[in-house]
Amino acid sequence: xxxxxxxxxxxxxxxxxxxxxxxxxxxxxxxxxxxxxxxxxxxxxxxxxxxxxxxxxxxxxxxxxxxxxxxxxxxxxxxxxxxxxxxxxxxxxxxxxxxxxxxxxxxxxxxxxxxxxxxxxxxxxxxxxxxxxxxxxxxxxxxxxxxxxxxxxxxxxxxxxxxxxxxxxxxxxxxxxxxxxxxxxxxxxxxxxxxxxxxxxxxxxxxxxxxxxxxxxxxxxxxxxxxxxxxxxxxxxxxxxxxxxxxxxxxxxxxxxxx
Amino acid sequence: xxxxxxxxxxxxxxxxxxxxxxxxxxxxxxxxxxxxxxxxxxxxxxxxxxxxxxxxxxxxxxxxxxxxxxxxxxxxxxxxxxxxxxxxxxxxxxxxxxxxxxxxxxxxxxxxxxxxxxxxxxxxxxxxxxxxxxxxxxxxxxxxxxxxxxxxxxxxxxxxxxxxxxxxxxxxxxxxxxxxxx
Amino acid sequence: xxxxxxxxxxxxxxxxxxxxxxxxxxxxxxxxxxxxxxxxxxxxxxxxxxxxxxxxxxxxxxxxxxxxxxxxxxxxxxxxxxxxxxxxxxxxxxxxxxxxxxxxxxxxxxxxxxxxxxxxxxxxxxxxxxxxxxxxxxxxxxxxxxxxxxxxxxxxxxxxxxxxxxxxxxxxxxxxxxxxxx
Numbered sequence: 001x002x003x004x005x006x007x008x009x010x011x012x013x014x015x016x017x018x019x020x021x022x023x024x025x026x027x028x029x030x031x032x033x034x035x036x037x038x039x040x041x042x043x044x045x046x047x048x049x050x051x052x053x054x055x056x057x058x059x060x061x062x063x064x065x066x067x068x069x070x071x072x073x074x075x076x077x078x079x080x081x082x083x084x085x086x087x088x089x090x091x092x093x094x095x096x097x098x099x100x101x102x103x104x105x106x107x108x109x110x111x112x113x114x115x116x117x118x119x120x121x122x123x124x125x126x127x128x129x130x131x132x133x134x135x136x137x138x139x140x141x142x143x144x145x146x147x148x149x150x151x152x153x154x155x156x157x158x159x160x161x162x163x164x165x166x167x168x169x170x171x172x173x174x175x176x177x178x179x180x181x182x183x184x185x186x187x188x189x190x191x192x193x194x195x196x197x198x199x200x201x202x203x204x205x206x207x208x209x210x211x212x213x214x215x216x217x218x219x220x221x222x223x224x225x226x227x228x229x230x231x232x233x234x235x236x237x238x239x240x241x242x243x244x245x246x247x248x249x250x251x252x253x254x255x256x257x258x259x
Numbered sequence: 260x261x262x263x264x265x266x267x268x269x270x271x272x273x274x275x276x277x278x279x280x281x282x283x284x285x286x287x288x289x290x291x292x293x294x295x296x297x298x299x300x301x302x303x304x305x306x307x308x309x310x311x312x313x314x315x316x317x318x319x320x321x322x323x324x325x326x327x328x329x330x331x332x333x334x335x336x337x338x339x340x341x342x343x344x345x346x347x348x349x350x351x352x353x354x355x356x357x358x359x360x361x362x363x364x365x366x367x368x369x370x371x372x373x374x375x376x377x378x379x380x381x382x383x384x385x386x387x388x389x390x391x392x393x394x395x396x397x398x399x400x401x402x403x404x405x406x407x408x409x410x411x412x413x414x415x416x417x418x419x420x421x422x423x424x425x426x427x428x429x430x431x432x433x434x435x436x437x438x439x440x441x
Numbered sequence: 442x443x444x445x446x447x448x449x450x451x452x453x454x455x456x457x458x459x460x461x462x463x464x465x466x467x468x469x470x471x472x473x474x475x476x477x478x479x480x481x482x483x484x485x486x487x488x489x490x491x492x493x494x495x496x497x498x499x500x501x502x503x504x505x506x507x508x509x510x511x512x513x514x515x516x517x518x519x520x521x522x523x524x525x526x527x528x529x530x531x532x533x534x535x536x537x538x539x540x541x542x543x544x545x546x547x548x549x550x551x552x553x554x555x556x557x558x559x560x561x562x563x564x565x566x567x568x569x570x571x572x573x574x575x576x577x578x579x580x581x582x583x584x585x586x587x588x589x590x591x592x593x594x595x596x597x598x599x600x601x602x603x604x605x606x607x608x609x610x611x612x613x614x615x616x617x618x619x620x621x622x623x
């Protein structure tokens with residue numbers, strides 16, 4: 001922990017050479033923050049100050065430095081980090097304004113942030129406690145044994161017709177949200193998708209939403225199709241329908257389109 | 260029936276999951292036999308005694324009684340099961356924790372506590388592990404799903420009920436100090 | 442080591458699949474202990490004797506030794522596995538389907554097709570139902586187990602051979618939807 005003061009004066013464009021924590025290890029630390037609140041708490045505790053005594057100006061500068069550092073280490077920064085940076089900058093600017101004696105505690109521009117930090121820290125500590133509870137297949141193991149032989153007639157009665165092909169295509173049709181689809185060259189355009197949806201609706205009146213994109217288009221395909229659908233709905237060219245009991249929704253062309 | 264202890268053992272061994280006393284009674288009834296809940300409970304205790312010199316033990320968790328290997332053998336068994344399925348990220352654990360203590364809760368509410376968006380992957384991962392489930396939809400615009408933890412979550416963390424979760428405390432630094440704005 | 446019988450018991454009880462003597466030796470070696478194959482074999486025989494009055498027995502199959510519940514308990518246990526509306530979960534059927542079509546396949550590969558982790562519970566459940574088995578180990582770092590379906594799987598689902606599985610036709614796959622944005 002002591003060495004970390006070194007980090008505060010680093011050149012924003014590169015990691016200082018006297019930094020004796022290896023670059024990779026440092027990157028790992030930065031990546032291990034679960035979000036902007038986690039990073040902020042880290043910065044506060046690092047200074048060994050109480051949350052209630054935050055010096056917003058100082059913390060803001062450090063926070064922004066860390067974000068810059070993440071950027072230079074090419075860590076993908078969630079927009080939430082930037083939102084927090086803006087919040088801090090806003091509080092900092094408010095703090096710089098002259099205060100009046102009669103201002104009470106409620107007016108402290110930091111109070112909202114402090115409340116959120118306290119609430120978050122409570123759960124952060126609790127989650128560390130839960131992570132340390134004994135867990136199945138990590139700290140303890142369940143016991144079981146293979147089933148005895150069941151007679152054939154008994155067994156056949158309980159396996160219904162299973163459509164394996166349907167199960168398989170169902171798995172395949174699911175977009176893989178966990179894969180990072182780095183589609184470098186394939187830039188999907190909403191405009192293009194709008195055109196294609198209209199073309200398709202000429203042949204068929206109604207289509208399930210998931211058929212509007214292809215598996216290999218990944219998340220981007222889903223997003224572009226969604227944007228295109230919303231655009232068309234806004235222009236009143238299509239209707240978006242969802243049955244109450246279903247996760248699927250459908251794109252239906254409005255009559256004017258066909259008639 | 261004199262064989263009750265063995266019946267309980269066979270049921271617990273074949274299930275590989277926690278079993279309720281009432282489930283055991285029902286299986287025995289289907290054999291045209293009778294057993295009172297109290298008898299079954301006693302058989303469970305006797306069975307656990309029989310395991311004294313073996314590697315087995317009976318543990319009660321949220322969904323019932325389960326056979327486990329005694330903890331002293333965990334180190335021996337770990338290499339067999341070491342895989343990614345037991346690994347969890349900090350973000351996943353935070354999300355799970357907030358759901359556990361604040362259930363039922365929407366994704367948006369979790370996000371506002373964590374200050375970061377909760378990825379679909381985390382929700383899917385928690386759902387797939389059967390640690391959380393949708394318990395309903397909040398009556399606000401958009402009708403967002405409300406999440407709560409499951410019995411299986413308690414089982415996997417060897418807990419009997421949600422009250423057994425570690426108590427949630429305000430961090431020392433927060434409670435001990437007066438509001439002191441400089 | 443005097444504790445060898447218990448180590449063997451713990452391994453077989455937690456594995457949920459047949460285990461080779463050499464695997465047992467390896468697990469014991471990882472604990473910085475030594476055991477000869479002959480000693481392990483003897484421990485297995487001793488353990489089986491210990492099970493005389495219990496519901497368990499050790500069965501040797503092609504891929505090793507496994508613990509099985511004695512056949513006299515099949516009538517007691519059948520209803521538990523017959524009522525599979527809830528227990529044959531979607532996740533379980535999906536995993537089985539992927540193994541059926543893509544065998545031999547590792548757990549990691551199943552996970553990447555499903556997009557979510559495959560719980561140990563599911564693999565164990567499928568193995569205990571005798572629907573899948575380990576057919577070998579993939580020659581990549583970590584040497585993960587390769588799973589394939591068994592003859593019993595074919596029997597239970599009334600398939601004569603694996604070729605009888607319904608063909609995955611192109612019309613059913615997403616890559617070939619009518620809406621083919623070129």
